[in-house]
Amino acid sequence: MEKLKTENRIGGLQVFGGQDSQYNVDVSLKVLLTGSTGFIGRHLREAWNGKYNISAPTRQELDLMDTQAVEQYLQSGCFDVVVHAANMNNVRRQITSSQELDGNLRMFCNLERCSRLFGKMYYFGSGAEYDMQHYIPSMPETYFGAYIPTDPYGFSKYMMSKLSGGNIYDLRLFGVFGEYEEWQRRFISNMLYQNLSGNEMRMNQNMYFDYIYIQDLVPVLEWFLTHEPKHHHYNVCSGTRIALLSLAHMVSEVTGISSEICVAKDGWKPEYTGDNHRLLEEIGVLPLTPMPEAIGKMAAYYQKNGFPNY
Numbered sequence: 516m517e518k519l520k521t522e523n524r525i526g527g528l529q530v531f532g533g534q535d536s537q538y539n540v541d542v543s544l545k546v547l548l549t550g551s552t553g554f555i556g557r558h559l560r561e562a563w564n565g566k567y568n569i570s571a572p573t574r575q576e577l578d579l580m581d582t583q584a585v586e587q588y589l590q591s592g593c594f595d596v597v598v599h600a601a602n603m604n605n606v607r608r609q610i611t612s613s614q615e616l617d618g619n620l621r622m623f624c625n626l627e628r629c630s631r632l633f634g635k636m637y638y639f640g641s642g643a644e645y646d647m648q649h650y651i652p653s654m655p656e657t658y659f660g661a662y663i664p665t666d667p668y669g670f671s672k673y674m675m676s677k678l679s680g681g682n683i684y685d686l687r688l689f690g691v692f693g694e695y696e697e698w699q700r701r702f703i704s705n706m707l708y709q710n711l712s713g714n715e716m717r718m719n720q721n722m723y724f725d726y727i728y729i730q731d732l733v734p735v736l737e738w739f740l741t742h743e744p745k746h747h748h749y750n751v752c753s754g755t756r757i758a759l760l761s762l763a764h765m766v767s768e769v770t771g772i773s774s775e776i777c778v779a780k781d782g783w784k785p786e787y788t789g790d791n792h793r794l795l796e797e798i799g800v801l802p803l804t805p806m807p808e809a810i811g812k813m814a815a816y817y818q819k820n821g822f823p824n825y
Contacts (some may be wrong), residue, residue, distance in 0.1 A: 517592070525589065541567060544741075546598060547588075547592060547594040550599070552721075555639065556601070557695050558732075558733060559733065579625055580622060580625070584628060586628075589629045589633055593633075595633070596634055596636070597636040601622055603618030623638065623675045625679070630683060635682040637740075638683070640689070641688055643669035644664065646661075646664040646667060651725070653754075654790060655748070656750055676748060679747050683747070685749070689749065690726040690752075695729075702718070706763050706766045707770070707813060710766050715776075716776045716777065718778055718779070721779075723757065723786040723787070724762075724788070724791075728806075731802060745797060750789035751791070752788070752794065754795070765806060765807060770809045770814050
């Protein structure tokens, strides 16, 4: 089967491997991080511990669904920045679609209504805001609003984006991958699981995807912590596309374990990629770990720690 190559769809991208964060340490900067036990939040908490003055309450310590509890926490905290990484997940928490929609919007709105109590807030939007039924290649921020998402997750992110403004900023993520992700439903770690287990690597259908390694996302977020952005909505993505089938082959190459790859459906699903020109115009460069290196780090992690039962 012919292998498909990674294609850089957006110019001006500089790629480096294994760089440390380039932004200053500021232990006086008070940051509230929600969702600190989730995939992205856990990485941020570990990276920022000792670097900023981080408060990372668990769900038991701060119920984001409780309007008064959120207001009291923000009032007493006097935070410079809120990073809202909490997300209502209908797979992991086994909730209904209506609960997912209500939960995501309610958490966001409980924070948004208290915007006077903090300096600024960044939350994680999604490429799903553009509506999965109408994806186009390299979607720019200006594509927002052309369609309204019909799925609960996409619609919740769409509504958050409509409510953004003032001191609240939408960082639209596409494909973020890395250690701690839910390997049962995330493509790259799921391919690693099947491959390292000696099984056939099964995937549904090929498509082009925009991926960024979690360790490369952290310094981008640090830029936003320490700078004043010009816009309120950013595609935070690599600006490159890679085929899922190509990634499956890459997993086998990195681990050295040969696995048969089975694609259930012929043809291609719509491309899911973003235009990151707006982001690059402000941060200058986007250091990216080469994909084989990132997959190698994930493989080493799972070989050492196993695959957790989320």
